[in-house]
Amino acid sequence: MKIEDxxxxxxxxxxxxxxxxxxxxxxxTEKLRSNGYVSDPGVFKKAIYKREEEVSTAVGYGVAIPHxxxxxxxxxxxxxxxxxxxxxxxxxxxxxxxxxxxxENASDEHLKMLSKISTFLMDDVFRAKLLTAETTxxxxxxxxxxxxxxxxxxxxxxxxxxxxxxxxxxxxxxTGIAHTFMAxxxxxxxxxKRGMRAKIQTNxxxxxxxxxxxxxxxxxxxxxxAHDIKVDTSAFAGRPYIDVPIKDAIDNPASVVSQALQKTxxxxxxxxxxxxxxxxxxxxxxxxxxxxxxxxxIGKFGRAFYTHIMSGVSYMIPFVVVGxxxxxxxxxxxxxxxxxxSPDYNVWAGFFNEVGGNAAFKLYVPILxxxxxxxxxxxxxxxxxxxxxxxxxxxxxxxxxxMVAGFLAGYxxxxxxxxxxxxxxxxxxxxxxxxxxxxxxxxxxxxxxxxINTPFxxxxxxLTNWLKSMNGANAALMGGILAGMMASxxxxxxxxxxxxxxxxxxxxxxxxxxxxxxxxxxxPPLGIALxxxxxxxxxxxxxxxxxxxxxxxxxxxxxxxxxxxxxxxxLRVIPAxxxxxxxxxxLCMASGITLQAPHGGIFVIPIACNKPxxxxxxxxxxxxxxxxxxxxxxxxxxxxxxxxxxxxxxx
Numbered sequence: 001m002k003i004e005d006x007x008x009x010x011x012x013x014x015x016x017x018x019x020x021x022x023x024x025x026x027x028x029t030e031k032l033r034s035n036g037y038v039s040d041p042g043v044f045k046k047a048i049y050k051r052e053e054e055v056s057t058a059v060g061y062g063v064a065i066p067h068x069x070x071x072x073x074x075x076x077x078x079x080x081x082x083x084x085x086x087x088x089x090x091x092x093x094x095x096x097x098x099x100x101x102x103x104e105n106a107s108d109e110h111l112k113m114l115s116k117i118s119t120f121l122m123d124d125v126f127r128a129k130l131l132t133a134e135t136t137x138x139x140x141x142x143x144x145x146x147x148x149x150x151x152x153x154x155x156x157x158x159x160x161x162x163x164x165x166x167x168x169x170x171x172x173x174x175t176g177i178a179h180t181f182m183a184x185x186x187x188x189x190x191x192x193k194r195g196m197r198a199k200i201q202t203n204x205x206x207x208x209x210x211x212x213x214x215x216x217x218x219x220x221x222x223x224x225x226a227h228d229i230k231v232d233t234s235a236f237a238g239r240p241y242i243d244v245p246i247k248d249a250i251d252n253p254a255s256v257v258s259q260a261l262q263k264t265x266x267x268x269x270x271x272x273x274x275x276x277x278x279x280x281x282x283x284x285x286x287x288x289x290x291x292x293x294x295x296x297x298i299g300k301f302g303r304a305f306y307t308h309i310m311s312g313v314s315y316m317i318p319f320v321v322v323g324x325x326x327x328x329x330x331x332x333x334x335x336x337x338x339x340x341x342s343p344d345y346n347v348w349a350g351f352f353n354e355v356g357g358n359a360a361f362k363l364y365v366p367i368l369x370x371x372x373x374x375x376x377x378x379x380x381x382x383x384x385x386x387x388x389x390x391x392x393x394x395x396x397x398x399x400x401x402x403m404v405a406g407f408l409a410g411y412x413x414x415x416x417x418x419x420x421x422x423x424x425x426x427x428x429x430x431x432x433x434x435x436x437x438x439x440x441x442x443x444x445x446x447x448x449x450x451x452i453n454t455p456f457x458x459x460x461x462x463l464t465n466w467l468k469s470m471n472g473a474n475a476a477l478m479g480g481i482l483a484g485m486m487a488s489x490x491x492x493x494x495x496x497x498x499x500x501x502x503x504x505x506x507x508x509x510x511x512x513x514x515x516x517x518x519x520x521x522x523x524p525p526l527g528i529a530l531x532x533x534x535x536x537x538x539x540x541x542x543x544x545x546x547x548x549x550x551x552x553x554x555x556x557x558x559x560x561x562x563x564x565x566x567x568x569x570x571l572r573v574i575p576a577x578x579x580x581x582x583x584x585x586x587l588c589m590a591s592g593i594t595l596q597a598p599h600g601g602i603f604v605i606p607i608a609c610n611k612p613x614x615x616x617x618x619x620x621x622x623x624x625x626x627x628x629x630x631x632x633x634x635x636x637x638x639x640x641x642x643x644x645x646x647x648x649x650x651x
Contacts, residue, residue, distance in 0.1 A: 003078075003117070003147040010035045011079040012136040018085040018603075025049075025066065028079045028099045036074065037101055043072035044101065056090030062558070063121050064089040067100035076102045078117070080139060082130060084552045091318055093556065096121070096130055115181035115204065120146045122182050122250065124564040128546035164195040167257060168216050169224035170233070171246060172203035180204045183226045183249035190253040196221075201235075203227075212236075222260035224249065240264055311375035312368040312406055313500060317599065319364035320506060324597035326356025328608040331596075365399060365507060366390045369406035376410025380417060380432060384409035384440035388448050395453030398460050399507035404452055405444060413440045464508045476590035479516035483585020483622075486520025487559070487577040495521075495559070502598060511594035515615060516585035518557055522601060522619055523584055524577035525554030525561035527626025535631040540642050554623075557601035569634070576629035584622025588615065 011031055019027075029045050032038040047068035051057065058064045064087070079099040086093045098117055120126050126146055133139045171183040184200040191198035201212045212235040217223070223241035225233065226249035233241070242260040249256050330352035336342040338353035366389035373385025388405025392398060416436050423431055485498035498520070502513040532539045532547030539547065546564060553561030566573040593615050597608035602616075609615045 003143050006076060006078045007080065007140065007143055008035065008037075008077055009136060009140045011037070011077055012139050013080070014082045014084075014136060014139075016084045019083055019087055021087055021089050024081055024083070024087050024097055025099075028081055028097065032077065032079055032099075032101055037077045038072055039074050040072040044068060044070055047072070048099070052090075056092070058089040058092035058094055059118065060092070061121050061127060062086075062093065062095045063118075063127075064092075064094040064097045065100065065118065066097065067102070069102045069104060071104040073101045073103045076100075080143075082133075082139065084131065086552075086556055093558075095552070096127070115202075116147070117143075118181050119185040122186065125542065125546060128549045128564070131549040131552070132545045164197060165221035165261070166216075166219055167191045167196050167198040167222045167224070167260070168200070168212055168220040169198075169249075169260075170201045170203065170212065170227065171249065172227040180246070183246045186250050186253040187224060187226070187257065190257045194257070196257075220264065222257060222264050224256055224260045226250075226256070308372050308375040308407065308410065309403065309500065312370075312372035312403075313496075313503065315371040316364045316368040316503070319360045319367055320503065321597055321599045323356040323360030323364065324506070325600070325604060325608055326352045326360065328356075328596040328604075330356065332607065362393055365393050365402035368399070369402040369409065372403065372406025373409035373413065376407070377413035377417065380436045381410045381413040381440070383437045384413060384444045387441050388444040391445060391448040391453065392456075395448065396457030396460065397448075397453045398457075399504040400460060401448065401452055401456045402507075404456070405448055408447060409440055409444045412443045413437075416440055460508055464505075464510055472590060475512070475592075476586040478513070479519075479589025480582040480586035482513055482516045483520030483523075483588070484578045484582035486517050486585075487524050487581030488574065506598055511596050512589050512592070514598040515593045515595035515609065516588045518595060518598065518601070519584040519588050519619055519622055520581035521557050521559040522554050523581040523622035523626055524559055524566075525550035526619070526623040527554075527576065527580045527630065528562050528565050528573070529554060530623055530627035531630040531634075534627055535634065537636050537642070538631065538634040540637065555602045557599060572630065572633045576626045576633065579629055580622040580624075580626030582622075583625050584618045587621060588618040591618070593618065 011028075013027065013031060025045060025048055029038060029041045029048070032044070033041045038044045047070040048066050051068060052066065056064075057066045077100075079097075079101070081097040081099070083095055083097075086095055087097065089097075120143075123146075126142070129142045130139055133142060167187065169184075169187055171180050171187070180202050181204065184202050187200050188198045199210055199212065199216055202209045214235055214237055217236040217239055220236075220239070223236055223239060225241055225243045226246045227243075240263045242256060242263055244256055330338045330349045333346040333349035334344045337344045337346040337349035338357075339345060340350065366386045369389025369392065370382050370386030373381035373388075385406045388409050389402040392401030392405050395401065397404075413436060416439050420431055420436065482498050482502065485494050488494045498517060502517045505511075505513045529547045529550035532544045532550075536544060543565070550561040553559075562573070562577060566577065591611065591614055594610045595604075595608055595615070597604040600608075605612050605615060
């Protein structure tokens, strides 16, 4: 089935206004009804929302894929909606929505087509085409052209009959729709580049496709599992394999395949399958660390620390954002307007302060600690971690204490699980809901109360006073370092390290680092967008089109818009990003600018920043500097080069 069989140009729509998720679903449903694809909008929307309640259909890359299979659909179709202002879809902000509608008795062809579209959306350039398309016909034509190109590549790969090495693997994500097939495609494309044969089993929403057999396992030269859920590895017959998160296979397929080839060639003993096949907490924890076998002890520690802390931070961020914005709104009524004892008291200020300061802000350290522990020990670690996090809040050790509580709860829970695994099955229920969380919470609570809280609260106090005392050159240096780190690898470990520091300070009510960090995140895409306008002869036509999307992405604090440019020309683009971000961040902190909402871009600046006009000036200065550095360092292209198509990189 081709995309043109399911996508009707009449079902494509666009907007430049910020819309709510519910409005988008209503509008897309009405369009499907008016064009004769849906007979009962109420039943169809109910099915859509039922799917959303199970797990958000936002799949990353600024894309959401809501879908429903119901008798309210008269003919299967895929509706497309683009909103340049962005739509908040669960925890993510999306610009592209693909809504799939299928009859209740339909085959699974629609989900297969959805998986195909998901693989298209891995390509930054293709997404930029959709974001910068001027008309709905341009969007439709881009989808059709990409489908034709992919089909041609697939046919070529299938026609190739080489005698090279054999890659097999399994991909499986939580929803079984987008990332499952993105990872499979990334691995297959990498195998094709190397002249390898490949068979990747996908554990998707429609069931298992390309199922591996013991014969595949015996013949394979490299074996990969890329997953976020448990999978059956019995087809591997105990042979060594690489076990990675599914995002690794999407982002770094070359590295993953190379590691798999090395591990299989070296032998290294058979990998057990209990981690992936079993249902126990211990098996799940074993799965998370299997892929660190070849690392040094320091490397293992670093990888584990990064993985677990980022798990906690990802769940914490919405609480930080909501809390910061609500507190900032309460201040708009007056500094003391939320205090019932003040003569300036305003009930609305009290409401916003209660939601933001007394609810969201008190929750985010426990959430951080709870999900660090969950990342280490799965579900049994959640309660001890959150309780330890709340003790950190109450005891004054804050963000740092919450981190300690999370790691302590996770590893204590793991030890308890390990030594109670032989308890008879009839007692496993009481062990999971009573004994394990009770023992783990006692240990965590004891350590936090008697050992951690007092010295860590003193450390937080010292650090807070030091940052408050910063001014002039010292503040500028700190702001430049933080913003430069933020701009350096655009979502990578350096960026995340700077973000974690900023969040720690945010938890201590030090808001200047947050302002510098947002400058560092907004400048790279904005600077690149400006450079494509000022220095047109140094960018290809396709790059200039992609640059248009960076205006919106940068303004929304989505640094990832700069990644395709940095990947194609790292020696020029990355230094330009760092220089512009660092200058803007330095001026920001030297000017005493604070930001009480560490995310949201231009949408939070008017209400959460103490000096919004000066802050915008810092961002604009960094943007201009990045653009100028790019203009002076990039070479001028010939007419042929400007008309060339990008092939995964930037000229």
